[in-house]
Amino acid sequence: xTDRPSILVPIRVLEGESIPEGVPDLLANGHVVLLGYHxxxxxTATGQAQMQFEDRATERLDEYQAMFEEAGATxxxxxxFTHDGQKTIDRMTTEHDCLAALVPNATGSVEDVLVAVRGTxxxxxxxxxxxxxxxxxxxxxxxxxxxxxxxxDEDVGTLLDGIVNRLKDLGMDASRIExxxxxxxxxxxxxxxxxxxFDVVVMGESDPSLATFVFGMxxxxxxxxxxxxxxxxxxxxxxxxx
Amino acid sequence: MTEQPADAEPTGKNIAGEAxxxxxxxxxxxxTVHDDDVELERTIGLxxxxxxxxxTMIGAGIFVFPGLAAANAGLAATLSFxxxxxxALLVALPTSxxxxxxxxxxxxxxxxxxxxxxxxxxxxxxxxxxGLMFASAFYLVGLGHYASAVFAELGIGLPFSPVIGIGxxxxxxLTALSIGGTENxxxxxxxxxxxxxVVLTGFLSYGVLDAVGVFGSGTVPEQFFSxxxxxxxxxxxxxxxxxxxxxxxxxxxGEIKQPGRNLPLAMVGSVLIVTVxxxxxxxxxxxxxxxxxxxxxxxxAMVEVARxxxxxxxxxxxxxxxxxxxxxxxxxxxxxxSRAVYALSRDALLPRKASEINLRYGTPHVALxxxxxxxxxxxxxxxxxxxxxxxxxxxxxxxxxxxxxLIVLRRRSPEWYAPSYRVPGYPVVPAVGxxxxxxxxxxxxxxxxxxxxxxxxxxxxxxxxxAGNVTLKGDV
Numbered sequence: 001x002t003d004r005p006s007i008l009v010p011i012r013v014l015e016g017e018s019i020p021e022g023v024p025d026l027l028a029n030g031h032v033v034l035l036g037y038h039x040x041x042x043x044t045a046t047g048q049a050q051m052q053f054e055d056r057a058t059e060r061l062d063e064y065q066a067m068f069e070e071a072g073a074t075x076x077x078x079x080x081f082t083h084d085g086q087k088t089i090d091r092m093t094t095e096h097d098c099l100a101a102l103v104p105n106a107t108g109s110v111e112d113v114l115v116a117v118r119g120t121x122x123x124x125x126x127x128x129x130x131x132x133x134x135x136x137x138x139x140x141x142x143x144x145x146x147x148x149x150x151x152x153d154e155d156v157g158t159l160l161d162g163i164v165n166r167l168k169d170l171g172m173d174a175s176r177i178e179x180x181x182x183x184x185x186x187x188x189x190x191x192x193x194x195x196x197x198f199d200v201v202v203m204g205e206s207d208p209s210l211a212t213f214v215f216g217m218x219x220x221x222x223x224x225x226x227x228x229x230x231x232x233x234x235x236x237x238x239x240x241x242x
Numbered sequence: 243m244t245e246q247p248a249d250a251e252p253t254g255k256n257i258a259g260e261a262x263x264x265x266x267x268x269x270x271x272x273x274t275v276h277d278d279d280v281e282l283e284r285t286i287g288l289x290x291x292x293x294x295x296x297x298t299m300i301g302a303g304i305f306v307f308p309g310l311a312a313a314n315a316g317l318a319a320t321l322s323f324x325x326x327x328x329x330a331l332l333v334a335l336p337t338s339x340x341x342x343x344x345x346x347x348x349x350x351x352x353x354x355x356x357x358x359x360x361x362x363x364x365x366x367x368x369x370x371x372x373g374l375m376f377a378s379a380f381y382l383v384g385l386g387h388y389a390s391a392v393f394a395e396l397g398i399g400l401p402f403s404p405v406i407g408i409g410x411x412x413x414x415x416l417t418a419l420s421i422g423g424t425e426n427x428x429x430x431x432x433x434x435x436x437x438x439x440v441v442l443t444g445f446l447s448y449g450v451l452d453a454v455g456v457f458g459s460g461t462v463p464e465q466f467f468s469x470x471x472x473x474x475x476x477x478x479x480x481x482x483x484x485x486x487x488x489x490x491x492x493x494x495x496g497e498i499k500q501p502g503r504n505l506p507l508a509m510v511g512s513v514l515i516v517t518v519x520x521x522x523x524x525x526x527x528x529x530x531x532x533x534x535x536x537x538x539x540x541x542x543a544m545v546e547v548a549r550x551x552x553x554x555x556x557x558x559x560x561x562x563x564x565x566x567x568x569x570x571x572x573x574x575x576x577x578x579x580s581r582a583v584y585a586l587s588r589d590a591l592l593p594r595k596a597s598e599i600n601l602r603y604g605t606p607h608v609a610l611x612x613x614x615x616x617x618x619x620x621x622x623x624x625x626x627x628x629x630x631x632x633x634x635x636x637x638x639x640x641x642x643x644x645x646x647x648l649i650v651l652r653r654r655s656p657e658w659y660a661p662s663y664r665v666p667g668y669p670v671v672p673a674v675g676x677x678x679x680x681x682x683x684x685x686x687x688x689x690x691x692x693x694x695x696x697x698x699x700x701x702x703x704x705x706x707x708x709a710g711n712v713t714l715k716g717d718v
Contacts, residue, residue, distance in 0.1 A: 040604045043420045043577050045347045046282040047274070047496060048584045048597050048606055051263055054280060080273070082283030083497070091272055091283070 004031040004074060005132035007231070008098040010089050011064065013057045013079070014038045019064050020106035024071035026200065026229060029133050032068045033096045034077040036061045039085045046081040054079070093234050100129045100202070103223035103230040107199050110134070113141045115163075116191050116203040123163055126233045130202060131170035133231075141167070142178045144194055146187040156181050188218050195226040202231045254712035256590040262712060263588045269345055271500045284499045291504050293432040294574055295491045295512025300438060301571030303484025303520045305564040306384040306541050308527040310627065313537025315477040316469045320524045322477035323484070327517030329682060330485035332675035333641040334513045335665045336648040338506035341492045343651075343661035345501035348585025349492030349578075350640040355589065357647030359715040364705030365698050366640045367586045372697050373636030374579035375613055377486055378572050379620030380629035382409040385568035386621075387541035392561055395545075409621040416573055417614030420580070421600070421607045434570045441563045442519060449526030449551055469533075479685040483630040484520060486637050488513050490574060493581045502662035541626060576613055583609035591709045631690030635683060636697060642679035645672040 007027055011017045013036035036057055040049045057079050068075045076096065082088045093101060113134055115126065130141060143160050160179045168174050182190045195201050203219055223230040252262035266274045266282075273281040286294075303323070311319035340353040351370050355363020386409035393400060467474070488509045491498075498504050527536055527547045539546045544564065548556035580597075584606065587597040600607040620629060649672050651659050665671055683691065 040599070043580065043610075044599055044605055045494075045496065045581055045584045047263075047347055047588065048599055049604070050276070050280065050282060051588060051594070051597065052599050054276075058280075078279045078281060080281045080283050083285040084283065087285055088283050 003132070004029060005100065005129045006031045006033055006096055006098045007129070007133075008033045008035060008089070008093055008096065008101040008234075009104060010035045010037060010085075010092070010101065011104070012037060012039070012085075013060050014053055017104075018060075019067055020104050020229075022107035022109070023102070023104050023229060024067045024073070026107060026110055027068065027102070027133065028072040029136055030073050032073045032075045033092060033098055034061065034064060034068065034075055035080065035089065035092050036064075036077070037080045037082055037085055037088050039082055042083050046083065049081045053081075098234060099125050099132075100231045100233045103220070103232060105223070105227055105229045107228045110137065110139050110199045112198045112200075113139050114191075114195055114198040114201045115141060115143050116201065117143055117145045117159065117163060118187070118204055120159060120162075122204045122233060122235060123159075124166065125236065126202065126204060127163055127166040127170060129231060129233055131167050131172050135167075135170060135172045138176075139199075140176045140178065141172070142180055142198070144180050144182070144191070146182045146185060146190045149184075153181075188221065191218075192222055192225050195222065195228070198228070200229055200231065201226055202233065204233045205235050252589060252712065252714045254590075254709075256709040256712055257707070258593060260590045260594050262590045262714065266346075269501070271502075274346070274496055282496065284497055284501070286494060286497045287499050288504045288507055289432060291491050291494075291498055291508030292512050292515075293435045294494065295487045295508055296439070296516055297431050297435045297567075297570045298487030298490045298574040298578075299484055299512065299516045299571070300435070300442075300487075300519065301381055301384065301564075301567035301569075303481065303516060304442065304523050305388065305544055305560075305567050306380075306626065307481050307484060308524055308547070309536050309539045309541060309543030311477050311481050311524060312528050312533040312543070314469065314480065315473040316467065316533040317525075317528045318467045318469065318471075318474045319477055319481075319528065319533070320521050322474050322481055323520040323524055324517065325474070325478040326482045326485050327513065327520065329478075329482070329641075329675070329678045330488060330513045330517070331510065332671060332678055333645060334488050334509045335506075336645050336672040336675055337489060337492055337641075338509050338663050339661045339665045340644060340648055340651075341495045341505040341509070342502045342663040343659050345495045345498065345505065346585075347493065347496035347581055348588075349495060349582075350489055350644050351582060351585055352495075353492075354640070354643050354647045355714040357651045357715070358643065360591075360709070360712050361702065361705060362643060362647075363589075363714055364591055364709070365701045366643055367582060367589075367591060368701035368704060369636045369698055370640055371579055371582040371586065371613075372616075372701075373486075373633050373640070374575045374582060375616050376620060376629050376633035376636065377483065378413070378575040378579065378613070378617045379409075379623075380483060380626060380633055381568050381572035381575060382413045382617065382621045383624055383626050383629065384541060385409060385412050385565065385572060388545075388561060388564040388568060391542040391545055392565070395557065395561060406622060406624045409624075410618055412569065412572070413614065413618050413621050416569075416576055417610055417617075420573070420576060421605050421610050422603060431570055431574065434566050438563055438567055438570075439519075441559055442523070445548060445551070445556070445560065446519070446522050446526055449530065449547070450522060452551060453526055453529035475682075476685045479634065479682050480627060480631060481520075482634045482638065482682060485513065485516070486633065487516070487571075487574070489637065489641070490578045493578045493585075506663045576610065576617070579613035580606050580609035583612060589714055590712050591705065628687070628690055628693075631686050632693050632697075635686060635690055635694035638679045638683050639694070639698065642676045645676035645679065648672045649676075 351367035386405035
């Protein structure tokens with residue numbers, strides 16, 4: 001599998017957000033969709049911000065693009081002025097068919113990757129991201145699953161073995177893949193606790209259930225508490241949106 | 243996703259050496275695309291568009307005009323509102339076509355400058371900016387009347403009339419608020435409009451049932467044309483200010499999602515909805531009291547109507563609704579005025595500095611202050627009818643010219659002109675729309691017409707002085 005996974009890197013380009021150390025190397029094997037965006041209040045026309053800030057934003061993005069390209073990634077970029085950052089990020093994800101979005105935090109050289117697996121949904125996309133980004137590196141990958149009370153060991157085994165096989169199909173060395181299963185713990189806390197020992201976290205985008213609606217998406221919460229970068233694997237684009 | 247080509251390049255420089263900003267490369271359902279992959283996200287949906295239109299319109303028409311209109315035209319004021327609505331519809335349809343062809347910020351100014359040339363554009367653009375100030379001032383004076391009525395209702399006797407003072411206070415507060423960058427202004431506007439429509443629907447349903455006699459009192463006593471026929475038209479000219487909101491939707495056309503679908507729906511839809519509300523309101527109000535007494539109640543006549551039907555709770559509900567509605571109209575107009583400044587300075591007709599954004603709040607403070615200051619001066623005059631008519635005059639000129647611009651564009655049919663919505667009944671509808679818009683002006687007070695003409699003249703002279711070399715008209 002040689003195609004590079006498309007990874008969205010959203011940066012609030014005019015608010016001092018920049019590309020943290022280590023991130024270009026992290027995505028060296030990926031296809032980076034670099035999104036510089038600027039959110040403006042509703043009483044301002046988006047064009048007004050563009051008129052004033054386009055040059056400054058373009059300059060910064062030039063710099064960032066060079067950083068990624070130097071590290072070896074292929075880069076595509078957009079500069080968007082918007083009233084609604086989330087809408088822009090969602091649209092970019094769909095338009096560029098991004099497998100994952102990066103919550104950029106600084107990292108050193110990547111040696112350990114934590115991959116949080118929730119269920120069978122989205123497993124294929126997770127595998128593509130992991131194999132694409134880390135397949136050619138020396139990083140070790142840990143598949144991590146917090147089992148539900150009614151889940152048998154057998155179920156968990158099938159799930160994780162499936163992913164291991166998938167990764168092997170995609171060219172990864174099986175010796176670098178570990179699996180870990182946790183029980184009797186809330187999934188969210190377990191992931192955050194476990195993440196501390198790793199350089200990068202890969203996790204799926206949660207379903208927009210009531211809990212995530214109220215408390216925010218767990219992926220974002222993990223990103224808030226975990227100091228390193230988090231790759232949020234996006235849900236399959238729903239049918240009929242193309 | 244549809245993509246359409248954008249308009250022809252503007253050229254030239256103004257006296258300060260600024261050239262118009264280049265046109266975008268393409269327009270999609272979600273964005274306006276500029277070169278080098280720079281995009282402007284579209285984030286206002288159909289509901290947001292309708293809320294802008296209805297929210298701007300419903301404040302003036304229902305809460306300030308019934309008393310004034312009934313005093314002029316009697317029960318036939320219902321017809322005046324219907325005429326206003328019809329003219330608004332005749333203009334809204336062509337405006338929709340233009341907006342789907344050019345979904346960019348600036349509304350009527352943009353369409354006319356691209357269709358008919360810079361001079362017309364400058365007159366309309368600067369006129370629109372000033373017209374919005376007159377409209378905002380009118381709404382704020384109306385707000386002052388409602389707030390004063392609240393004091394009266396509370397039994398607080400003031401030794402002076404607080405109307406203008408309150409208008410000034412709210413004007414300053416709104417300007418400060420929009421500069422300070424309140425989040426979610428659009429959401430608040432949606433909620434306000436929702437509440438208004440619910441309160442009014444309840445109140446009007448009750449009123450209509452009462453007027454036709456279901457609850458016994460059964461009063462539709464008057465002769466319809468109790469003041470004769472001519473006042474129907476002068477009243478239509480006066481109350482046309484009530485319909486100025488639909489074009490405000492076009493001033494944010496650059497930020498509307500799926501513009502080809504949502505712009506026509508929002509503009510035509512909001513005109514239809516408010517026309518129904520207006521006509522029913524005037525009918526209910528005049529049947530409750532008769533035109534004579536209604537006229538004596540002046541700007542807050544609706545409160546007395548509500549009190550007559552539902553007692554104190556009714557009066558309180560309408561007072562609250564009136565405050566909300568005049569507030570939201572004034573707010574929407576101030577924001578539109580700053581959008582107009584942006585469009586003008588983008589095209590180098592005003593200094594670029596005028597639309598500068600302040601870094602801390604991300605708001606166009608120069609434009610907002612440039613609107614807020616004159617508005618306060620206008621509020622201080624306290625002339626409700628004059629303010630309303632000047633606002634109407636300046637807008638009617640723009641509406642008429644938009645209809646003309648549509649005809650011009652259809653005849654020249656330049657390559658970039660590819661509207662996804664086409665006005666039915668071309669060329670009759672835009673032609674009648676133009677004639678009706680210009681015709682309505684004839685029924686205004688001479689003072690309003692005079693002020694309007696001076697504004698246009700000054701706009702033209704400014705263009706000759708400041709940006710005589712700028713060409714905005716799209717080539718064939």
